[in-house]
Amino acid sequence: xxxxxxxxxxxxxxxxxxxxxxxxxxxxxxxxxxxxxxxxxxxxxxxxxxxxxxxxxxxxxxxxxxxxxxxxxxxxxxxxxxxxxxxxxxxxxxxxxxxxxxxxxxxxxxxxxxxxxxxxxxxxxxxxxxxxxxxxxxxxxxxxxxxxxxxxxxxxxxxxxxxxxxxxxxxxxxxxxxxxxxxxxxxxxxxxxxxxxxxxxxxxxxxxxxxxxxxxxxxxxxxxxxxxxxxxxxxxxxxxxxxxxxxxxxxxxxxxxxxxxxxxxxxxxxxxxxxxxxxxxx
Ligand SMILES: O=C(O)CCC(=O)C(=O)O
Ligand SMILES: [Fe+2]
Numbered sequence: 001x002x003x004x005x006x007x008x009x010x011x012x013x014x015x016x017x018x019x020x021x022x023x024x025x026x027x028x029x030x031x032x033x034x035x036x037x038x039x040x041x042x043x044x045x046x047x048x049x050x051x052x053x054x055x056x057x058x059x060x061x062x063x064x065x066x067x068x069x070x071x072x073x074x075x076x077x078x079x080x081x082x083x084x085x086x087x088x089x090x091x092x093x094x095x096x097x098x099x100x101x102x103x104x105x106x107x108x109x110x111x112x113x114x115x116x117x118x119x120x121x122x123x124x125x126x127x128x129x130x131x132x133x134x135x136x137x138x139x140x141x142x143x144x145x146x147x148x149x150x151x152x153x154x155x156x157x158x159x160x161x162x163x164x165x166x167x168x169x170x171x172x173x174x175x176x177x178x179x180x181x182x183x184x185x186x187x188x189x190x191x192x193x194x195x196x197x198x199x200x201x202x203x204x205x206x207x208x209x210x211x212x213x214x215x216x217x218x219x220x221x222x223x224x225x226x227x228x229x230x231x232x233x234x235x236x237x238x239x240x241x242x243x244x245x246x247x248x249x250x251x252x253x254x255x256x257x258x259x260x261x262x263x264x265x266x267x268x269x270x271x272x273x274x275x276x277x278x279x280x281x282x
Contacts, residue, residue, distance in 0.1 A: 001026050003033065010038035010137035010255060011238030017042055019247065020051045027058060030249075034113060035196045038255040039135045039238055042247045047117050049075045049272070052247075056274035059113050063104070063275045066183075067093055067176045072272065081116070081271040083263070091270065093176050097133065097259025099165050099207030100232070102252045103275060106162035106208055108186050112195075112278030115249045121242045122267035129241045130263040133248065136256040137236040138201040142191055145230070150200075153190040157213040158204045158224070161185040165207045187213055190227070192281040194253050201254050202231055203281060231256060253281065 002015040012033055017026060019042060034040050047055070053075050056062055062077035070093040072078035080092025104111035122130040142150065162183045190212065192203045206228050212220035240248055250257060263269060 001029060005037065006238050008137065008235060008238055009140035010135055010236070011240070012037040012040045014040060014042045015044065017045075019045055019047065019055045022055075031059065034249045034251055035194075035254075038137055038139075039240065039248065039250045041240055042249070043243065043245065045117070045245045045247050047247065049078055052115070052117055052272065052274055053077055055247075056115050056276065059115075060276040060278075063111055063277045065273075065275065069176050077274060079273045079275065081259075081269075081273060083265055083267075083269050084120075090176065092272075095172060095175055097257060098261070099168065099205070100136070100228070100256045100258045101165075101205045101207035102203070102256050104252060104278070105160045105188070105203070105205060106183050106186060109280050110188070110278055111252050111275045113249055113251055113276040114273055115247055115275075116271050116273045118242045118244050118246045118248075118271055120268045120270040121244050122263035122269045124263075129243060130260070130267060131242060131269045132260045132262075133240045133242070134258045134260065135238045135240065135250060136231045137238070138203065138231060138254055138256065139194070139197070139199040140236045141231040141233070142200045142202045144233075144236070145202075150191070153202075153223070153227075154200075156190045156215070156223075157187040158190045158209045159185050159187050159211045159213060160205075160208040161210050162208065164210045168206070185210065188281045192253060195279065195282075197254070199254070202227060203253070204228065204231075205256050253278065 004013045065079040081096045082092035084091045103114045191200045
């Protein structure tokens with residue numbers, strides 16, 4: 001197992017693993033690496049649906065995403081993200097990652113780790129991969145705040161709503177997410193204590209966080225706008241350029257992510273995600 005760390009605080013690439021056959025020690029090392037680096041790309045995998053599910057289960061119970069039409073028919077714990085239509089209907093969610101977010105923030109117990117597998121990756125005419133995924137490191141972002149800001153937010157909670165993104169920008173016609181079940185808003189600390197590393201991580205996003213509990217509306221919006229801008233500073237970030245066969249694992253409690261829509265409908269992108277459940281955030 002060969003590990004290359006990205007230059008910033010998050011991100012790592014791993015070569016030399018065959019995940020379905022991974023040895024116990026390597027699995028432990030990989031899981032620790034996900035917690036230490038927030039995002040880990042395991043390159044060169046060949047994962048069928050069953051193999052992806054079996055591997056992902058080693059991290060914990062898998063969650064079924066509410067967008068039923070985007071789930072695998074054989075393995076509903078797999079969620080497709082794709083721009084492809086098959087038999088006249090979308091293969092998966094076409095707008096996942098349109099906004100900065102962390103998976104499951106709209107739940108009382110948000111998802112812990114997500115694992116996205118690249119089945120088909122679009123390429124530009126010169127061969128460069130398109131459709132990168134960008135990540136923001138929320139522990140480094142917290143640490144870089146002035147002490148007075150950290151003190152202020154340490155006692156505050158953010159409100160998160162699945163529907164917030166549709167107030168920022170209406171869903172595209174035919175978007176699958178509009179068939180959502182009913183998710184009432186929830187609140188989480190603005191700075192969570194990471195359940196594994198113990199590090200403080202900012203926990204908010206452009207896509208889901210609507211307001212700050214207990215602050216006047218304008219003050220809350222100002223604080224959210226400042227923090228949303230702060231977390232995107234390039235020094236906290238990692239950008240993943242995909243290759244087919246990559247399995248990228250990210251820790252939703254320590255990172256945000258955002259997809260790049262720089263490819264056309266004729267440039268196929270097919271990704272499938274397994275998502276591990278998590279507990280309440282403190
Ligand atoms: O398609 C991507 O790059 C990321 C989409 C996303 O937000 C997810 O799979 O959780
Ligand atoms: Fe996501």
